[in-house]
Amino acid sequence: MVHYDVIIIGAGSAGVPATREIAKSGLSVLCLDSKPSPGQGDNKHAIGGLRATHSQKSKIKVCLRSLEILSTWEEKHGENIDWVQGGYLFVAYREKEKKIFQETVTFQKKQGLDIAWLEADEVKALVPGINGNGLLGGTFSPQDGNASSLLTNHVFYTSALEHGADFKFKEPVKDLIISRGEVQSVTTTKGTYNADFVINAAGAHAQYIANMAGIIVPVIPDMHEAGITEPVKRFFNPMIVDIRPKTNEIFGNSKNYYFYQNHLGQIIFCITPDPPMYGLSTEETSMFLPQVAQRMVDLLPSLANLKVRRTWRGRYPSTPDASPIVGPVTGLDGFFNLIGFGGQGLMLGPGLGELSSRFVNQKLTKEDKEVLEEFSLYREFNKEELLK
Ligand SMILES: Cc1cc2nc3c(=O)[nH]c(=O)nc-3n(C[C@H](O)[C@H](O)[C@H](O)COP(=O)(O)OP(=O)(O)OC[C@H]3O[C@@H](n4cnc5c(N)ncnc54)[C@H](O)[C@@H]3O)c2cc1C
Structure with a gap:
């Protein structure tokens, strides 16, 4: 053997x-x-x-x-992984999230993370066109990024x-x-x-x-859906994360959702359904699109006319914590x-x-x-x- x-x-x-x-x-x-x-x-x-x-x-x-x-992969090995260092932006529109982020920033810095609390005006400068109504600020960590x-x-x-x-x-x-x-x-x-x-x-x-x-x-695997739009000229860099829960009587509730613009200018997005959808199926439904569309346009109105090219479903192999x-x-x-x-x-x-x-x-x-x-x-x- x-x-x-x-x-x-x-x-x-x-x-x-x-x-x-x-x-x-x-x-x-x-x-x-x-x-x-x-x-x-x-x-x-x-x-x-x-x-x-x-x-x-x-x-x-x-x-x-x-x-x-x-x-450093491309620099060391000469192979492209579509790495873009666009950072992560967690936005706060309520005192609840502001408190969580500000408390976490102190701890994160202690662990060696390059991260800062940004005031609303600084967030607006980072993401042109972001909804300023009720915006309290957010955390930005520039060393984070995305890759294929x-x-x-x-x-x-x-x-x-x-x-x-x-x-x-x-x-x-x-x-x-x-x-x-x-x-x-x-x-x-x-x-x-x-x-x-x-x-x-x-x-x-x-x-x-x-x-x-x-x-x-x-x-326990739970299913999440994601999607990608047609490309438009790149106008923002970070992954934008909104952890506010949202209720939607017609299309269903959701927790956090996140999206970024990739190196080709396409918006890639994902949302967390509430309650979780447990299971192993990878057959996408597109049922989540109305949830995402509403939340994305609310946060970044200039995305309103973008066409979605493809959606897919995968599993998070999740643990209770x-x-x-x-x-x-x-x-x-x-x-x-x-x-x-x-x-x-x-x-x-x-x-x-x-x-x-x-x-x-x-x-x-x-x-x-x-x-x-x-x-x-x-x-x-x-x-x-x-x-x-
Ligand atoms: C919509 C969506 C968006 C996501 N976005 C992100 C993101 O932006 N960033 C991020 O970090 N993560 C993201 N994730 C999560 C990420 O995809 C998973 O956490 C990750 O793929 C889990 O890695 P894994 O190696 O445990 O599982 P997998 O990558 O699924 O690998 C497990 C492998 O085990 C094999 N296998 C299973 N059973 C057997 C068996 N009996 N014999 C042989 N082989 C077997 C499977 O075929 C599979 O290839 C996302 C997930 C989804 C669904």
């Missing part, structure tokens, strides 16, 4: 960067996926937002590292291959063989492979893989979870790929241990991240 140091289940936003880092460290690694090529799970549904602007220490640290990797999720996944994939990683596609994992409290091997529809470590990076299907290992993980589950499992040697990324897998993947490599190489730093503590499967899950 073929033996690998590490097998990673899932060639997505998390699994591919981890495969690359582990191969780069010199270990033998196999990444398995049921799809025909990398990044074809929820990775390709991401709208490309990359931020370190979070309210939790570990997320900030990990995403700062991801931003460092992605913002498919290009990003692809460069990690080709780099992993160059470092000697093996990938097998169209090979769904069917079972894990466990003996004496240790994962021994992975069985797919085509074969069985031995490994010292198995990493569960199966995204929306993380629970199924965990079940094969006899464990329960609180990862909106933070991922990363780390080993008590009583089961050789098994590591890299799951539960919600709407943030693209931005957390590269930083956590490096951490996963340090874990299997037994080279964890003090900071890594703190991250694993915050992302532990055994935490309380009772404190939702404020900027999820």
Whole structure:
């Protein structure tokens, strides 16, 4: 039977960067996926937002590292990932959000984030035409940005291959063989492979893989829809995030929504339905368009006549507190979870790929241990991240 140091289940936003880092460290690694090529799970549904602007220490640290990797990728490797450093702007129209943002800014700065509170006039200068009615200001973090999720996944994939990683596609994992409290091997529809470590990076299907290992993980996929418009001349840079909940008796309620203008001038947008739509379907409905249209035009009236070109639906592999589950499992040697990324897998993947490599190489730093503590499967899950 073929033996690998590490097998990673899932060639997505998390699994591919981890495969690359582990191969780069010199270990033998196999990444398995049921799809025909990398990044074809929820990775390709991401709208490309990359931020370190979070309210939790570990997320900030990990995403700062991801931003460092992605913002310098083209310079270091000569490969384009459509990286644009446009920043993130969280807008406040109510005292409630203003208070949350201003309190969070102090904490974020302490963690090394480049972020500032902007007064309403400064926000208006940053986004020409933004609705000034009731605008109280917002936070702006200039080092955040966006990139293509498919290009990003692809460069990690080709780099992993160059470092000697093996990938097998169209090979769904069917079972894990466990003996004496240790994962021994992975069985797919085509074969069985031995490994010292198995990493569960199966995204929306993380629970199924965990079940094969006899464990329960609180990862519940909920469906989100997104869309892209025709291009217009670029007139604003940041990802604009509005976390106010909105009621809409006809089209349904929503929580936060966010959009940015990409390098081609197209507006890319996404909204969080309220209540969440749990499930695995990727069949888009466009039902969310009237919700988004209303909110987007309200915030930026000049977008009123833009035509939407395409919409799609994907899943957030969500946890109850909106933070991922990363780390080993008590009583089961050789098994590591890299799951539960919600709407943030693209931005957390590269930083956590490096951490996963340090874990299997037994080279964890003090900071890594703190991250694993915050992302532990055994935490309380009772404190939702404020900027999820
Ligand atoms: C509309 C939308 C917008 C989003 N926007 C952003 C954004 O702007 N920024 C951001 O950071 N994130 C965003 N996300 C979230 C992001 O897409 C996810 O967090 C991320 O893709 C999760 O990464 P993953 O590696 O866990 O899962 P995936 O990328 O889905 O990878 C998991 C892989 O596991 C494979 N798999 C599953 N089961 C098996 C099995 N039994 N055997 C073999 N393979 C298996 C799947 O085929 C898949 O390829 C968005 C998501 C959606 C839906």
